[in-house]
Amino acid sequence: MDKKNAVAALAALAQEHRLEVFRLLVQAGAEGMAPGRMAERLGLPGATLSFHLTQLRHAGLVSFRRAGRSLIYAADYAAMNDLLFYLTENCCQGQPGGCGPGACDTTAMVLAKQGARQ
Numbered sequence: 309m310d311k312k313n314a315v316a317a318l319a320a321l322a323q324e325h326r327l328e329v330f331r332l333l334v335q336a337g338a339e340g341m342a343p344g345r346m347a348e349r350l351g352l353p354g355a356t357l358s359f360h361l362t363q364l365r366h367a368g369l370v371s372f373r374r375a376g377r378s379l380i381y382a383a384d385y386a387a388m389n390d391l392l393f394y395l396t397e398n399c400c401q402g403q404p405g406g407c408g409p410g411a412c413d414t415t416a417m418v419l420a421k422q423g424a425r426q
Contacts, residue, residue: 309387309390309391309393309394313368313390314391314394314395316366316367316368317367317368317369317387317391318391319367320363320364320366320367320369321367321369323360323363325350325352325356325357325360326360326363326364328350329346329350329352329357329360329361329364329370330364330369330370330383332346332349332350333346333370333381333382333383334383334385334388336382336383337382338382338385339380339382340372340373340380340381340382340383341380341381341382342375342378342379342380342381343357343358343361343379343381346381361381368384368387369383369384369387369388369391370382370383370384371384
């Protein structure tokens with residue numbers, strides 16, 4: 309990922325509703341979710357949700373596919389992982405473990421947060 313794409317992705321996520329939409333799509337998995345269901349879950353009007361989905365799509369963070377007459381949106385996990393890598397690629401000056409155990413390991417961070425919630 310280059311700086312221009314990283315800035316676009318971060319700008320898209322720097323809005324409360326878009327961040328909620330993206331997190332919901334990440335939770336939905338590869339099968340994605342229809343806009344009507346997202347609107348119900350998030351309590352957003354359809355037009356507002358459509359605007360936010362368009363912004364996330366332009367930033368390359370979500371994709372959509374047709375399923376009959378419906379659109380199904382899904383998080384673009386490759387783009388999400390590219391953004392995370394871009395943000396952490398030079399962590400601790402590029403030295404593995406240079407900042408301490410798990411400092412730049414997003415997998416370790418996710419597992420630690422999940423353990424803290426239980």
